[in-house]
C-alpha cells in the first residue's frame with residue numbers, strides 16, 4: 001500500500017503516518033508546515049517507508065508512481081489558527097480538496113477526507129447524527145473553516161457520484177493528545193499550559209458550553225477502520241462523553257495540582273453551545289468505539305506537554 005497523507009506533519013496527520021507505517025504502508029507525507037511541525041515526523045525521517053514532501057496542497061500536487069490511498073488532512077484546525085489564516089483555510093478546504101481528489105482520480109486511489117463536527121455549526125440537534133445538516137453562519141469568523149469543510153464534503157461526494165471514486169468522509173470531533181501544539185489556542189492545551197505555569201485559566205463565556213473529547217489513538221483507529229470499509233457517506237468519529245468547558249478546566253487543575261484560578265473571558269463569536277457525537281453508525285458499521293478514558297488521555301497528554309515545557313519546545 002502506498003498512501004499519501006496531506007497535512008501529515010500536523011497533530012492528527014502525524015499519528016496517521018505512524019499508524020500506517022506500522023501497518024506496512026509506504027507513506028508520503030505532504031505538508032507546507034503552516035501549522036504542522038517537522039518535529040512531529042522527525043522520528044520517521046530516514047525510514048525507507050516514509051517520505052516527506054514540503055508542499056502547499058492548495059497548489060497543484062505532483063507525486064510519481066502509483067498511489068493506493070489519499071488521506072486529505074491538511075488544514076489549520078484550531079479556531080485561533082483559522083482566524084489567523086482565513087484565506088489559507090478556505091483555500092486548503094476547497095482547492096486543496098480539489099487537487100487531492102484530482103490526484104486520487106488520476107491514480108485510481110481511495111480518498112478519505114478529514115471533515116469536522118464544525119459542519120454542524122452551533123447545532124440545534126443533540127447529540128449530532130450524520131443526517132443532521134447543521135446550523136452554520138457562513139459569513140461569521142468561523143465560516144472560513146466550516147464552509148470550506150462543507151464544500152470539501154460536497155466536492156468529495158460529487159467525485160464519488162460522478163467519477164464513481166471510492167471516497168470516505170470522517171467527521172472528526174474534538175480530539176486531543178501528544179503533538180497538539182501547546183499554544184494552538186484550543187481549550188485543552190491552553191488549560192494545560194496555564195495550569196502547569198500556575199497562570200489564570202481562561203474560560204470563555206460562563207463555561208457551560210459543552211464539548212466531547214476523544215483521545216487521538218481512538219480517533220486514528222476509527223479512521224483506519226473507515227478507510228478499509230465500504231462506507232461512502234459521512235461518518236462521525238469522536239468520544240460521546242460530553243463535559244462542560246468549566247468541568248474540563250476543573251479536571252485539569254485537579255490533575256496538575258495547580259494553584260491556577262479560573263477567570264472568565266468573552267465567548268468567541270458563533271462558539272457552539274453544545275457538541276456531542278452520535279457514534280451509533282460507527283459502532284454499527286466499523287465495530288468501533290473509543291477505549292481511552294478521559295482520565296487516562298489527559299494524563300498522557302499532560303506528560304507530553306510537561307516535556308514540551310521542560311525542553312522549551314513551545315511554538
Ligand code: UDP
Pocket residue numbers: 078079080174185186187188190191202203204205209211245267268271272
Ligand atoms: N475555550 C475556553 N478557553 C480557552 C480556549 C477555548 O473556554 O482558553 C472554549 C471555547 O470558547 C469553546 C471550547 O472552549 O467553547 C472549546 O474550544 P476549542 O478552541 O478547544 O475548540 P472548538 O471546539 O471550539 O473548535
